[in-house]
């Protein structure tokens with residue numbers, strides 16, 4: 001009897017547990033964005049809602065969530081202008097004008113405010129703190145007003161660039177959520193991987209290029225709704241246009257599409273994208289997103305990377321266009337899949353993207369770039385910068401672990417992050433040999449995919465086999481090495 005009673009009790013307890021488990025919503029173990037965004041072409045606005053499920057992987061109790069409102073950098077009285085004086089004419093093709101990102105409301109919270117250094121941070125106070133490994137859901141309603149500007153977020157002459165088009169959760173560090181204003185030097189973005197489901201509500205004549213997989217498209221009256229998904233990505237971006245034509249190619253199961261409106265040889269960009277995707281797949285490790293969209297657009301710089309999507313400026317000449325496509329493709333590995341701190345160590349992804357571009361061309365001699373040519377040009381440019389800065393300022397600060405806000409100019413930023421970064425990787429390869437160099441890059445990719453890797457993580461992948469590289473890396477980072 002006793003035994004029977006025990007069994008019955010166990011059965012009852014098990015049944016109760018099963019019922020409880022069935023009632024309890026499945027816990028998300030990565031944060032999730034469900035975004036609905038409706039574009040009004042006449043008003044140049046995007047009205048959106050973000051149903052955000054936060055997964056607390058910080059190890060700490062979290063009472064407030066912080067989101068970056070990058071779209072607010074385009075407003076009239078922004079302290080940090082989104083574009084420097086050098087690029088102002090290339091960016092504002094219709095004269096200087098403004099945009100904004102306005103928060104209309106936040107649901108399921110006890111309060112919210114917009115503040116930060118430059119009205120760039122939305123702080124949401126939760127109803128109750130969220131504990132480690134637990135979820136909380138909030139809903140943000142917002143309006144993005146787009147400036148007429150050839151930039152990451154803006155209406156260009158032929159397209160609408162929707163980079164950074166929604167409030168994105170700030171990355172978390174030991175000091176809390178990382179707030180970052182929109183510095184015109186570099187890419188002032190730092191965010192952790194999340195899952196995305198994004199619905200774009202658009203006029204019917206528009207074609208949308210995104211980094212996600214198209215799951216559903218419905219049309220009704222004078223609108224179309226397209227829903228995309230993208231998993232384990234640190235951002236989601238789109239470019240929309242009523243002028244897009246496309247060419248595409250399948251590479252190892254990935255649909256590579258080139259979206260363009262003014263290119264007499266679209267196959268050139270598609271081939272460069274496909275060949276470099278294939279080469280980096282084999283050399284570093286597999287590409288993980290469902291599509292790769294290469295998008296010709298109005299853009300004041302050469303190109304810009306987002307997970308699964310890159311923007312390529314329509315003003316580039318043929319060879320510069322090819323080089324930019326390969327560089328942005330390399331960013332899918334170094335920025336998108338393996339993140340790094342773009343605010344304090346911009347060289348980490350830019351230098352590696354530059355060096356990966358060099359490796360691609362070295363292995364594809366039909367193109368007009370060589371290892372000697374690329375290293376020679378970077379060294380020449382870096383030395384010229386060093387000489388000029390020494391003459392102007394008496395000394396040149398060549399340290400590499402600098403915050404974006406501490407660069408004097410785009411000229412200095414480019415020479416430190418891109419050129420000195422590329423030189424670092426070439427000298428590293430010369431000192432340890434091709435085999436260890438490639439093995440180190442493969443290890444860096446495998447161990448840091450989906451994360452934000454520190455510079456120590458990167459260095460650690462090469463410091464093995466008794467080779468003392470610490471002094472080498474330190475002399476580059478602290479600026480002591482003479483190039």
Ligand SMILES: [Zn+2]
Pocket residue numbers: 327331349350353
């Ligand atoms: Zn880059």
